[in-house]
Amino acid sequence: MEKRVETATAEALAGVRVCDFCGQLAGAGATRWLAAFGAEVIRIEDPVREGRWDILRGVGPYVDERRGIEFGGGFNNHNTQKLGVTINLRTERGKELLTELVRQSDCVTENFAVGVLERWGFGYERLKAIKPDIVYVSNCGFGHTGPYKSFKTWGPIVQAVSGLTFSSGLPDLPPAGWGYSYMDHTGGYYMAMAILLALLHKKRTGEGQWVDLACTEAALTLHGPALLDWTVNGRPGRRQGQPHSNRDLSPPMAPHGIYPCRGDDAWVAIACRDDADWERLSSAIGADWTAGFAAQAARLANQDALDAAVSGWTASQDKFAVQRTLREAGVPCSAVQTPQERIDQDPDTEGRWPTVTHTAMGQVRVDGIPVRMSKTPWRIERGAPCLGEHNEAVFGRLLGLSAQDVAQLREEGAI
Amino acid sequence: MSALAGVRVIELANERIAFAGKLLADMGADVILVEPPGGDPARLYPPFLDDEPGPDRSLWWWHYHTSKRGVVLDLDDAGDRARFKALAATADVLLESEPAGRLAELGLDYDALRQVREDLIFVSMTPFGRGSPNGGAPATDLTLLAGGGPAWSCGYDDHALPPVRGGGNQGFHTGCHFAVMATLTALFHRLSSGEGQFIDVSMHGAQNVTTEAASYSWLVARQTVQRQTGRHAGVRPSQSTQMRCKDGRWVNTGVPPRAPAEFAQILGWLRELGLEDQLPEAIFLEMGAALPKPITYDLIGVDDEATAIFSAGREALALIAENLGAYDFFVGFQRRGIAVGVIYSPEEAFEDEHFRARGFQVVVPHEDLGRAFRYPGAPYKLPASPWRIARRAPRLGEHDREILG
Numbered sequence: 060m061e062k063r064v065e066t067a068t069a070e071a072l073a074g075v076r077v078c079d080f081c082g083q084l085a086g087a088g089a090t091r092w093l094a095a096f097g098a099e100v101i102r103i104e105d106p107v108r109e110g111r112w113d114i115l116r117g118v119g120p121y122v123d124e125r126r127g128i129e130f131g132g133g134f135n136n137h138n139t140q141k142l143g144v145t146i147n148l149r150t151e152r153g154k155e156l157l158t159e160l161v162r163q164s165d166c167v168t169e170n171f172a173v174g175v176l177e178r179w180g181f182g183y184e185r186l187k188a189i190k191p192d193i194v195y196v197s198n199c200g201f202g203h204t205g206p207y208k209s210f211k212t213w214g215p216i217v218q219a220v221s222g223l224t225f226s227s228g229l230p231d232l233p234p235a236g237w238g239y240s241y242m243d244h245t246g247g248y249y250m251a252m253a254i255l256l257a258l259l260h261k262k263r264t265g266e267g268q269w270v271d272l273a274c275t276e277a278a279l280t281l282h283g284p285a286l287l288d289w290t291v292n293g294r295p296g297r298r299q300g301q302p303h304s305n306r307d308l309s310p311p312m313a314p315h316g317i318y319p320c321r322g323d324d325a326w327v328a329i330a331c332r333d334d335a336d337w338e339r340l341s342s343a344i345g346a347d348w349t350a351g352f353a354a355q356a357a358r359l360a361n362q363d364a365l366d367a368a369v370s371g372w373t374a375s376q377d378k379f380a381v382q383r384t385l386r387e388a389g390v391p392c393s394a395v396q397t398p399q400e401r402i403d404q405d406p407d408t409e410g411r412w413p414t415v416t417h418t419a420m421g422q423v424r425v426d427g428i429p430v431r432m433s434k435t436p437w438r439i440e441r442g443a444p445c446l447g448e449h450n451e452a453v454f455g456r457l458l459g460l461s462a463q464d465v466a467q468l469r470e471e472g473a474i
Numbered sequence: 475m476s477a478l479a480g481v482r483v484i485e486l487a488n489e490r491i492a493f494a495g496k497l498l499a500d501m502g503a504d505v506i507l508v509e510p511p512g513g514d515p516a517r518l519y520p521p522f523l524d525d526e527p528g529p530d531r532s533l534w535w536w537h538y539h540t541s542k543r544g545v546v547l548d549l550d551d552a553g554d555r556a557r558f559k560a561l562a563a564t565a566d567v568l569l570e571s572e573p574a575g576r577l578a579e580l581g582l583d584y585d586a587l588r589q590v591r592e593d594l595i596f597v598s599m600t601p602f603g604r605g606s607p608n609g610g611a612p613a614t615d616l617t618l619l620a621g622g623g624p625a626w627s628c629g630y631d632d633h634a635l636p637p638v639r640g641g642g643n644q645g646f647h648t649g650c651h652f653a654v655m656a657t658l659t660a661l662f663h664r665l666s667s668g669e670g671q672f673i674d675v676s677m678h679g680a681q682n683v684t685t686e687a688a689s690y691s692w693l694v695a696r697q698t699v700q701r702q703t704g705r706h707a708g709v710r711p712s713q714s715t716q717m718r719c720k721d722g723r724w725v726n727t728g729v730p731p732r733a734p735a736e737f738a739q740i741l742g743w744l745r746e747l748g749l750e751d752q753l754p755e756a757i758f759l760e761m762g763a764a765l766p767k768p769i770t771y772d773l774i775g776v777d778d779e780a781t782a783i784f785s786a787g788r789e790a791l792a793l794i795a796e797n798l799g800a801y802d803f804f805v806g807f808q809r810r811g812i813a814v815g816v817i818y819s820p821e822e823a824f825e826d827e828h829f830r831a832r833g834f835q836v837v838v839p840h841e842d843l844g845r846a847f848r849y850p851g852a853p854y855k856l857p858a859s860p861w862r863i864a865r866r867a868p869r870l871g872e873h874d875r876e877i878l879g
Contacts, residue, residue: 071663096659120695132694207828211813219726222820226641233716234817235638238627238707239686248651253854255658256477260859262665268858276834277853282642282820283537288521289821290848297819304641309534310519317636324633328620391612393621395637398692401623407602407678424693429679430656434671435663
């Protein structure tokens, strides 16, 4: 076990200010990372539509019977540690407020459809005129150039068009795809990387830039070896017997699959990387039939029969008993864990689900960050902002407005 | 100038962390891959150039090690360990995914290396994180996705079929995304403070927070999502969102139409295609087009008219799918403002005109073979500090002399 490094800590991104129009998960997930490491992320929402451009604002799960824009569980999860202000960009005063915020920010982030921020009067040229070294990061499904730039996407559509849906499934069945927006999470990760890269560049050179992130393109980078098999060898992914994504060709492993266990919808994943893994698994199974699969070539050539035989061994057992037996033997193995099992009963995620305080919802558990940094730990304590929750604080501190000024702006419909 | 120009990264070769090194290398970092004598086992991962195995012919290797240089060092040998330490003294970042305890035994853990490089950013990415009770348990992409949550949510309506692992090494990728975000964050901190640090990434933890509503439905409301064919796992069953088109290929129908403009567009397209007569429910599309505002979900199944209009929208999509190929379905609906997607295989996406027009395909010379090949391109476009594949993956020991002298 490695020693824990105990030292004084700091916020890695302290002093970075982000004017954040991001919503849903693909955008909000990116600025969530920045906020957890100390950046000041100011989420800007439209008071007229009560911030409902972000469809998660009022959508469940809910902590209790209360409903409405302050009670969306997903919204709270994706917007921890951020500040929230409202600005009505239909008004001149609203445009002035945003201009002042941009002037004092390092970065403007958004994941609108193409052209939306431009139509509000804040395209890149305008942002640059306000703040010459601004980092502007836009994240949309197909990016800001190309024949499909006006096409609209959600996570499942990004996954469909980029090949991710196709490559998840079993043979002779429809695509299984992803049972969640993998590319909203992952698009958010790429957006966070892009922001950090552009901030590093700015810090070293003084130069800002506009980063055009297309979620579909980020997704398409996630199939490297399969794409090279196409461009180098001319072998398509759409071919007989494929996809079969519970198996593995690169490297070839057998057995390699998800097998039934005792109980309702109970499964265990087992992977034998080589003959040594297979010998360990064979010993654990302790049955004569294993002798017929001693060589990897034989296992790979007869995977259907092998999978049926392994299923015969797992089917009568508890999934965690199989996991314990095989991990002790040194074979890669894991129960397919339910949310409850991996969140509340798994020692390896203990302490990784922080509880935040949300002004309306109260105490709520959220996703943590699976990274420990010895000098600059993350912090997730505050829930997502309620609509305009930090108007007084942000407009007061950054723009020097008094409580009366802010009340007046609200009266005028500017915020 | 590249965003990471002048940043030196030492990567201890390991299949799990290779992608993190690539992401940094393609942004301009000087990534030096350290392999044991005989090479990293991933050099023998298929597929191979022309299907002929060989340590410099693995396309897996080609993809995950672009833009890096490579050296061979035997860390079990004292002389090479000294050479490694000297190299680490020139590094800004170290990436490793070694078995628990191995680097400490070799005298090359964080405490040892910070003696030669005080401000080193030491990134350790392991299946369960350093200090885990499961630290010694072997793991693969499959077992990580099974234990960490994704597999529970992926698969088919029929739960007699097993949960499905999404293809393409995504469990490793997810771990690497966190490793890279953390590395960039630490580099930013180092620019202002001069401090390095120790970073411990848990791949199991990374999957756990990359499951969208599966985690937060449990965290917020103690609800459990159930997997469904080709769409979001849900606490309650939802309607299918995949349709098979005339050419046998599949499309994703996204969020079903609910807005008046969408019903008007669908009706117009049905007429253009001469299909209106085949849809007895077309009258409801007209009613939908005349609605004052979109149908809200709470009306569906409760209000008869709203339910009929909503169902007619879905019927119209199905009828168009029966009569068109998947690509035409995708482009036709998107041009009419309705978000649907063709379910492409990876190479079909790669060859699509949109990605070609954006310059996604890049050509990488393999001068050693006298050939050049098309590779997947940039995940993001940073015009002032561009992504670039600076060189093909290194052959075994290719840069020994250049780097070790």
